[in-house]
Every structure is written in structure tokens, then in C-alpha cells.
Amino acid sequence: MVMEIPENCVDVQNALHLYVGDDLEPEVLRAVARHLDGCAGCRALAEDASAARDAFRSLGDRTPPAPPVWAAVRSELVREGLVAGAPVARRSSWWIVPAAAAASVAAVLVTLALRGDPAVTPQDRVQPIAGPRPVALQPVQPGSRSLVEESPSFGAPVFGSVPDAAPAGQRTSVRPIPTDPREIVR
Amino acid sequence: MSITDGDPGNPPGATTGGAGASAGATGSEAKERDHDLVRRATAGEEAAFAELVRLYERRAWRVARNMVPGDEDARDLVQEAFLRVFRNLERFDYQHAFSTWLYRIVSNLAIDHLRRRRKTWSTSSVDEDDAPLEMEDESAPAPSAALESSETQDEVRACLETLAPHFQSVLVLRELEGLPCTEIAEIVGATHVTVRWRLHRGRKLFQEEWERRARLRESTRGALADGDEPKNEHHSAPGAESTED
Numbered sequence: 001m002v003m004e005i006p007e008n009c010v011d012v013q014n015a016l017h018l019y020v021g022d023d024l025e026p027e028v029l030r031a032v033a034r035h036l037d038g039c040a041g042c043r044a045l046a047e048d049a050s051a052a053r054d055a056f057r058s059l060g061d062r063t064p065p066a067p068p069v070w071a072a073v074r075s076e077l078v079r080e081g082l083v084a085g086a087p088v089a090r091r092s093s094w095w096i097v098p099a100a101a102a103a104s105v106a107a108v109l110v111t112l113a114l115r116g117d118p119a120v121t122p123q124d125r126v127q128p129i130a131g132p133r134p135v136a137l138q139p140v141q142p143g144s145r146s147l148v149e150e151s152p153s154f155g156a157p158v159f160g161s162v163p164d165a166a167p168a169g170q171r172t173s174v175r176p177i178p179t180d181p182r183e184i185v186r
Numbered sequence: 187m188s189i190t191d192g193d194p195g196n197p198p199g200a201t202t203g204g205a206g207a208s209a210g211a212t213g214s215e216a217k218e219r220d221h222d223l224v225r226r227a228t229a230g231e232e233a234a235f236a237e238l239v240r241l242y243e244r245r246a247w248r249v250a251r252n253m254v255p256g257d258e259d260a261r262d263l264v265q266e267a268f269l270r271v272f273r274n275l276e277r278f279d280y281q282h283a284f285s286t287w288l289y290r291i292v293s294n295l296a297i298d299h300l301r302r303r304r305k306t307w308s309t310s311s312v313d314e315d316d317a318p319l320e321m322e323d324e325s326a327p328a329p330s331a332a333l334e335s336s337e338t339q340d341e342v343r344a345c346l347e348t349l350a351p352h353f354q355s356v357l358v359l360r361e362l363e364g365l366p367c368t369e370i371a372e373i374v375g376a377t378h379v380t381v382r383w384r385l386h387r388g389r390k391l392f393q394e395e396w397e398r399r400a401r402l403r404e405s406t407r408g409a410l411a412d413g414d415e416p417k418n419e420h421h422s423a424p425g426a427e428s429t430e431d
Binding site: 017018020021023048049052053055056057058059060062063064066067068069070072073074076077082083 | 232236239240243244246247248251252257261264265268269272273338339342343345346357360361362367382385386387389390392393396397
């Protein structure tokens with residue numbers, strides 16, 4: 001590498017790759033320039049070196065834009081316990097929030113539509129199943145009749161079979177097991 | 187060290203993709219501003235460190251992206267660089283500029299990444315400066331004018347990747363970041379003379395590779411036009427003389 005004033009083509013050609021980038025001392029730079037003014041061969045080599053350098057520098061024009069890194073850096077610092085506080089939510093999936101909102105709106109609309117849909121008949125709707133009416137418990141007096149007979153509110157069981165526990169001749173309040181869910185009424 | 191909880195998002199006034207780090211600030215002003223931010227960050231002010239990240243993330247990205255192929259690797263590298271900065275804030279030497287320190291971290295990480303990649307590529311050669319095999323797609327159609335610019339960029343990157351990492355770092359810092367050789371010497375931990383030698387050698391090797399590929403392209407196109415087999419130029423590994431001085 002030439003540090004001295006170039007005196008011939010060999011010296012100048014050894015300095016060309018620093019010359020094209022203005023990386024020589026001023027006096028060496030001037031000496032090379034003077035030589036190139038009078039030497040077509042060295043001047044052509046300098047042009048080739050300059051063209052290659054220009055091609056390299058064009059990389060800077062096409063560097064992709066920088067992605068923001070603060071959120072990721074901070075999250076990592078929080079994870080390592082070097083920074084206090086909740087990690088910053090990464091917004092790498094930008095579509096999640098609007099998609100969730102759209103799904104919520106769609107769910108509300110579907111619900112409203114089902115409530116007012118004339119195609120849905122009352123028979124098709126599931127009736128709430130009521131349990132037995134609450135029984136008013138009375139203290140059992142010796143000799144009293146069973147609660148089953150006294151309490152008029154004791155209704156028939158809704159599910160399951162009921163053994164025939166009624167005394168003979170007495171009309172039982174047990175109803176047959178309904179097979180059609182739509183027949184389940186209070 | 188821990189930092190008190192502050193604004194978990196961007197610091198007040200911060201804008202993503204904003205202006206350059208030293209917009210409106212001279213060299214010495216930027217240096218003082220950065221030193222003040224480092225002191226405040228060291229004292230536990232999260233917003234100060236976030237501001238440093240905002241000011242320098244673009245520069246760090248440019249260096250990383252031009253040395254390391256691939257957006258994802260470059261992004262990981264930049265994040266790691268800032269994490270290392272944070273972990274070592276208390277060891278920052280105020281005799282140097284913060285930018286110098288950051289550039290050093292980024293370029294060292296990039297060099298390490300490149301050396302790891304080269305080791306995975308190399309199958310038989312011990313010398314990690316050997317160029318990878320180059321396969322020319324002979325069936326590819328001639329590029330249209332719209333694609334030529336992109337292809338030129340690809341060619342430039344391909345040429346750069348054939349250089350040893352210590353040449354790449356000097357070329358990127360000098361040609362793309364515009365840093366003077368004196369500052370580059372601080373960044374890479376070498377003398378000014380060494381940096382100029384690497385610059386001279388790096389430019390020369392890049393030019394040789396660039397012209398070799400240009401000749402190969404011309405040869406291939408000419409052969410395809412004539413229907414002949416393209417000529418294969420024997421290529422000696424660039425950087426073979428890239429031993430440290």
C-alpha cells in the first residue's frame with residue numbers, strides 16, 4: 001500500500017483503490033491525480049475501480065427500512081428481570097384485534113337474528129325444564145298421613161320411572177314418562 | 187441493574203422511522219446528548235434508553251442488514267446489540283462516542299454471524315475465507331429492465347459475501363455509513379493503517395469478484411445466444427491473501 005508520493009504507474013495503480021474513495025493523504029492524492037491526467041492506461045483502471053465502488057455503494061440505496069426494535073428489546077429486558085413492568089404487547093399480528101372485534105359483532109348479529117327468526121317455531125325452541133315445586137316441609141306428626149298424600153304441591157317427577165308406591169285403589173299422581181321433550185311442561 | 191417502570195411503549199415524542207439520529211445536531215452535540223442519555227439510562231431511566239434505541243436503531247439496522255443476508259437475522263442481530271448495550275451501560279467509556287460503541291457491537295455480532303455461516307458452508311476447506319460454490323442458472327431468461335436493478339443488488343451482495351468478514355465490516359462502515367478511517371479504527375479495534383489496508387484490499391477484491399461475475403454473465407448470455415456451452419472460469423478463493431497484517 002502506497003504511503004509515499006507515487007512516482008510511476010505501479011505506484012499509482014497500487015494507490016487507486018484508496019484514491020477512488022478519497023482515502024489518501026492530500027499530497028498523495030494530488031500526485032495520483034496528476035499522473036492520471038497524463039496516463040490513459042492508469043486512468044482506465046481508475047475508472048474501473050470507481051465503477052466497482054459505485055456499484056457497491058448502491059447497496060445503501062436499496063437497504064430495506066429498519067423495523068422498530070424497542071418493543072422487542074424491552075420485552076426481553078423485562079423477561080430477564082432487568083426492567084420492571086409488564087411486557088409490551090407485541091403487535092406483530094395486526095389483524096388479531098380487528099378480527100376479534102368482527103367476530104364479536106358477528107356473534108351478536110347471529111344471536112339477534114335467531115331470536116327474531118320466524119322460521120324458528122316455538123315448538124322448536126327448547127323449553128326450560130322446571131324442577132318440582134318447592135315442598136313446604138311440615139313436621140311429621142305421629143300418625144299423620146304421608147307428605148305425598150297431603151301436600152298438593154308435590155308434583156309428578158319429570159324424569160325417571162317411579163315405582164308404583166300409591167296404595168291400592170288410590171289414584172296415583174304419577175304421570176307416564178313423556179317421550180317427546182316438547183311435552184315436558186310445568 | 188434494574189430500571190423503574192416507565193412508559194412501556196415508545197418514549198414521549200418518539201416516532202417510528204423518524205429522522206436520522208443526529209438530525210439537527212452536530213458531531214459534538216450528538217456526542218454530549220448521547221452521553222447524557224447513557225448516564226440517565228445507567229441511573230435507571232427507561233425512557234433515556236428507549237431514546238437511545240430510537241436514535242440509533244436505523245444505523246444499527248443498516249450495518250447489520252448490509253453485512254448479514256436476511257431481514258430476520260439482521261433484526262435479531264440489532265436487538266441483541268441493544269440488549270448488550272443495556273447490559274453493559276455501566277462499563278461505557280465516556281471518552282468515546284456512543285455511536286462508536288454501538289457500531290463496534292453491531293459489527294462484531296455481524297462478523298461472528300458471518301463466520302458461523304461460513305463454517306457451516308465449508309465442507310473440506312479449513313480456510314473460512316474460501317468462497318462458496320457458485321451455480322449459474324443457465325436456463326434463466328434474460329432479465330427485463332425492471333429486474334436489472336434488483337439483480338444488480340443481488341450481484342453486489344453476492345460479491346460482498348465472498349469477502350472475509352473483516353473486509354466486509356470495513357467496507358460497509360466506510361462506503362455505506364460514511365465513517366472516517368479513524369473512527370472505523372476505533373470500532374474494529376485496529377490501527378488506522380490496518381483499516382486503510384483492509385479498505386484498499388477489500389475494494390480490490392470486491393472489484394475483482396464484480397468483474398469476474400460480469401464476465402461470466404456475458405459469457406453465459408453469449409453462449410445461450412449462440413447455443414454453445416458457457417465457459418467456466420476458474421476462480422481462486424478471494425481473500426486468500428486476507429491474512430492479518
